Amino acid sequence: MSSIQSNDEVPVRTLPNNERIKRLKDYFCEEFGCEPKFFVRVPGRVNLIGEHIDYCGYPVLPMALEQDILIAAAILNKPEVHLRNINNKYDNFKMEVRSCEDLNIIPDSNGKPFWYNYVLCGVKGALEFLNDRIDSGLQIVVDGNIPPASGLSSSSALVSASCLAVLYAQKVPLSKTDIASLCAKCERYIGTQGGGMDQAIAFLAQKNCAQYITWQPLKATPVALPENAAFVVAHSISEANKAATNDFNRRVIECRLAAKIIVTRAGAATDKKIITLSQVQSKLDNSLEDMVKLVYEHLPKDLYTKSEICEILHVNEEELEQLYLTPNTSHLTEFKLKQRALHVYEEAQRVEDFRKQCSQIVSNSNGQNGVNGKSNAIVCENGDGDDIINILGNLMYGSHQSLNELYECSHDNLNHLVNLSKTMNVNSRVTGAGWGGCIIALCHKDKVNSYIDMLIEEFYSKYCKIDKNKARSYVFATTPNHGAEIYVN
Ligand code: GLA
Ligand code: MG
Numbered sequence: 001m002s003s004i005q006s007n008d009e010v011p012v013r014t015l016p017n018n019e020r021i022k023r024l025k026d027y028f029c030e031e032f033g034c035e036p037k038f039f040v041r042v043p044g045r046v047n048l049i050g051e052h053i054d055y056c057g058y059p060v061l062p063m064a065l066e067q068d069i070l071i072a073a074a075i076l077n078k079p080e081v082h083l084r085n086i087n088n089k090y091d092n093f094k095m096e097v098r099s100c101e102d103l104n105i106i107p108d109s110n111g112k113p114f115w116y117n118y119v120l121c122g123v124k125g126a127l128e129f130l131n132d133r134i135d136s137g138l139q140i141v142v143d144g145n146i147p148p149a150s151g152l153s154s155s156s157a158l159v160s161a162s163c164l165a166v167l168y169a170q171k172v173p174l175s176k177t178d179i180a181s182l183c184a185k186c187e188r189y190i191g192t193q194g195g196g197m198d199q200a201i202a203f204l205a206q207k208n209c210a211q212y213i214t215w216q217p218l219k220a221t222p223v224a225l226p227e228n229a230a231f232v233v234a235h236s237i238s239e240a241n242k243a244a245t246n247d248f249n250r251r252v253i254e255c256r257l258a259a260k261i262i263v264t265r266a267g268a269a270t271d272k273k274i275i276t277l278s279q280v281q282s283k284l285d286n287s288l289e290d291m292v293k294l295v296y297e298h299l300p301k302d303l304y305t306k307s308e309i310c311e312i313l314h315v316n317e318e319e320l321e322q323l324y325l326t327p328n329t330s331h332l333t334e335f336k337l338k339q340r341a342l343h344v345y346e347e348a349q350r351v352e353d354f355r356k357q358c359s360q361i362v363s364n365s366n367g368q369n370g371v372n373g374k375s376n377a378i379v380c381e382n383g384d385g386d387d388i389i390n391i392l393g394n395l396m397y398g399s400h401q402s403l404n405e406l407y408e409c410s411h412d413n414l415n416h417l418v419n420l421s422k423t424m425n426v427n428s429r430v431t432g433a434g435w436g437g438c439i440i441a442l443c444h445k446d447k448v449n450s451y452i453d454m455l456i457e458e459f460y461s462k463y464c465k466i467d468k469n470k471a472r473s474y475v476f477a478t479t480p481n482h483g484a485e486i487y488v489n
Helices: 019-032 115-129 154-169 176-190 197-204 247-265 277-284 288-298 306-313 317-324 338-358 385-405 412-422 445-463 468-474
Strands: 012-014 038-049 061-076 080-085 093-096 137-144 210-214 219-223 229-235 361-363 378-380 427-431 438-444 475-478 485-488
Touching: 019 061, 019 080, 019 137, 038 154, 038 197, 038 229, 038 338, 038 385, 038 427, 038 438, 061 154, 061 197, 061 338, 061 475, 080 115, 093 115, 115 154, 115 176, 137 154, 154 176, 154 197, 176 197, 197 210, 197 219, 210 338, 229 385, 229 427, 229 445, 247 277, 247 288, 247 306, 247 317, 247 338, 277 288, 277 338, 288 338, 306 317, 338 385, 385 412, 385 427, 385 438, 412 427, 412 438, 412 445, 438 445, 445 468, 445 475, 468 475
Parallel strands: 012 485, 080 137
Antiparallel strands: 038 061, 038 485, 061 137, 061 210, 080 093, 210 219, 229 438, 229 475, 361 378, 427 438
């Protein structure tokens, strides 16, 4: 490891010697006729609690997965990007990358992004950051093992890995928090208005602890998890690409409109800077509980039409579109504001409650809870771990119900998985953006195997009619992993 490197930068490590690296290296040599110069690894993530609230300014509680995007790269002496994916279902791609302005990221004719658009998002963001001062390009081979369109952040990992590769090739030193913020911006070039959770955890994750992520300034605080708890990720066999529909952005703008209306009706109208529901809370200096009451008071209706909203905010339709909507939501005519705002304020409270429970857990070695890599043994000082698992589990189940009923981003398959889990007293919830993808379940360590067996039998085999051996690849137990890194020979 380089001696001048600061702790806050993405670590540069010696290339590990394993089969996957060897295969990627060989593939690179075959495709490009030269050896890769460096590798970038960015993990996927699973969010334990705090869903659809990062873009409202509220803390979230994710952890990094072992599954990742690994890219091998070599520097080209002209400003071009040459792309390959080790999985040959993804086409080769080549593009000149002189300026950020000229780099257009266009989806296919159905509005679905091409796989390489995520790489281009990372490149575009890096170009913008560098003010287009770039004289070289990159040859890249991507090897990913995060299931795509599953709410485990495969797309963000690809965007982030690509951006990091360009910056590393250009010798730009950046702190983890700066690059995480830059990558959050990059991903919005795909068209979705994400909140930054995926990029934050990708860079700030640490082994053996989840992270409590707070915004402005971006900060990650390690959170210990109960020693006797296991986290299981199970795929619902229904995929959802959030950039291919307007579901995600619709929720983002419903939250913004709710924020504007609450603050207007609460009599603090003139502040243009207020965009998020958390800014409204700060402005009014209220507790989350009081914010819930204010939602019922100021947003009593189940549905708001565009013209009603215009009237409340004293704008015309054109202004509404310009000020609040995105290109793929400007045609919408009805909005659910009460339901979305209620979810956000109540979910923010669940995150605080979850974190409070976890704060009773301390490491039995040195109180650092695996942060220094010495120990991952975690014990509970107050009460027993089973109580904590029950409390955390109930918060997760509450989150799921809210996402299903108020936020309407679940899916029948996800609900089925959650209900099946309940039959074994395991609590779970949809994780990530939703509308498909995965659940995250919190289960007692002793129960993990029988829980997974039950899902394989009842969900994958009986309900989805999937072969039991194949089903094993859709469900796995996981522990918190470390964040992004660069490898050099
Ligand atoms: C996506 C976004 C995140 C977050 C989640 C929902 O993953 O990229 O920023 O909003 O959805 O919690
Ligand atoms: Mg994503």
